[in-house]
Structure formats: C-alpha cells, structure tokens
Amino acid sequence: MKIITSNPGKFNEYYAFFKEIGLEAEWIRMKYPEIQADTTEEVVIESMNFLTSKGYKDFIVDDSGIFIDALNGFPGVYSSYVYKTIGLSGILKLLNDYENRGAKFVTVIGLELGGNTHLFKGEVRGTISFEPQGTGGFGYDPIFIPEGMNKTFAEMSIEEKNSISHRGRAMNSLKEFLIKKVI
Numbered sequence: 001m002k003i004i005t006s007n008p009g010k011f012n013e014y015y016a017f018f019k020e021i022g023l024e025a026e027w028i029r030m031k032y033p034e035i036q037a038d039t040t041e042e043v044v045i046e047s048m049n050f051l052t053s054k055g056y057k058d059f060i061v062d063d064s065g066i067f068i069d070a071l072n073g074f075p076g077v078y079s080s081y082v083y084k085t086i087g088l089s090g091i092l093k094l095l096n097d098y099e100n101r102g103a104k105f106v107t108v109i110g111l112e113l114g115g116n117t118h119l120f121k122g123e124v125r126g127t128i129s130f131e132p133q134g135t136g137g138f139g140y141d142p143i144f145i146p147e148g149m150n151k152t153f154a155e156m157s158i159e160e161k162n163s164i165s166h167r168g169r170a171m172n173s174l175k176e177f178l179i180k181k182v183i
C-alpha cells in the first residue's frame, strides 16, 4: 500500500500498522499542496484530486489536526501552520488563561483504490498537558494526553499510540474495509 506523505512520523505509524496485518507500506515521500478548507475531509479530498490529476493511483493520504475545546476547536485545520509558527509553547501559553484543557485529535485517511475514493475518520479525546512530556512521536504528541491515560503520545511506543490514537482508529476502519474487499 502506497502512503503519500512528507512526514516520517506518520509513515512509521502506517508501517507498523500494516506490518501487523501482514501488508507492506511503501513510502512515497513527497509534499503536495494542501488547500485551506473548513474541514479535514475537504482537505483530504482536494489533496486526492490533485494527486490523481498527476497520475497517482492506489494510494493513501492522511490529514490530521488537533481541536482544542477552550479555543473553539483552534488550531484544527490550521494545526500545521500553528505548529510551525507559535509551536507547542505558544499553544501552552494560550491555554494558561483557561481551566478547560480538553481537546481532540482527528485523522481522516483518504484511500484511492481502483479509481474510487474512500474516507476513514478516527478521533480521540484527551487533554493538553501543562508542559511537553516525552521524546517519541511527532508534532503535538508531547502535549496530548489521550483519555484514560496518564502520559502523552510522545511517551508511548508506536504500537501503543496506534492502539488508541485518532490515526489508529482511522486505520482500523480502513482495515475493516480492506478485509471486506478481499472476502
């Protein structure tokens, strides 16, 4: 299965997941234009349209974002820009003014297979930590504590993160779909 992403952290999570179900993930390491849209689904569909127009076939793309309750869902679809600009410390500073540290992580996987487009969404709720913790993962992982846990994604192995994360949940829906297709 071809995974198109410029992000090694994301690819590693797909690689581990596909390995567990006996499939191989092939990394197409490239950036593609991500349009600014109101929803993660729209971003994925536009990315897929762009890639298919360039001749790519049978691939997976992934768009994810963190939605913080006290900030009315910000940074959401702007997660990448916010990470590059104010970063984790900027987000932590913004949250100093609020008691509510609730947030959710969302992933939408876009699968292009045999000329058809399929979307798989996964979400996980959690809280934003008071300071970055852990050295694993990528992006917002050091400040996101998933529900029911007392450590951040950055303090988990890839397998542990996949077993509870937004991306792991979206990947499980993708797996169900692939199983049905094969049967």
Ligand code: IMP
Pocket (backbone or CB within 6 Å): 007, 062, 063, 064, 065, 066, 079, 080, 081, 083, 084, 137, 138, 139, 140, 141, 153, 167
């Ligand atoms: P995108 O899906 O590549 O557009 O990611 C948006 C932003 O969220 C980037 O800054 C990523 O580093 C970050 N991000 C995406 N997925 C995850 C994740 O699983 N954990 C932490 N940060 C993530």
